């Protein structure tokens with residue numbers, strides 16, 4: 001059902017705009033997961049590609065972590081209960 005007007009190369013460097021597994025384009029809707037490593041977003045997963053484990057992990061992260069951005073626009077994750 002994708003009607004993407006895809007132009008350019010198949011090598012999309014912007015990993016945060018497409019699903020890491022199926023390549024579906026993120027349109028700002030749905031329960032997408034952001035895979036974080038050391039507080040840095042690595043890739044995103046669409047709802048169809050998330051395993052139950054990943055869903056659970058995301059729920060735990062959401063309960064435990066604050067997400068925000070620093071002054072450079074980088075994404076940060078901090079444990080809740082800690083304020084800077």
Ligand SMILES: [Zn+2]
Pocket residue numbers: 019020021022023024045046047048049
């Ligand atoms: Zn996907």
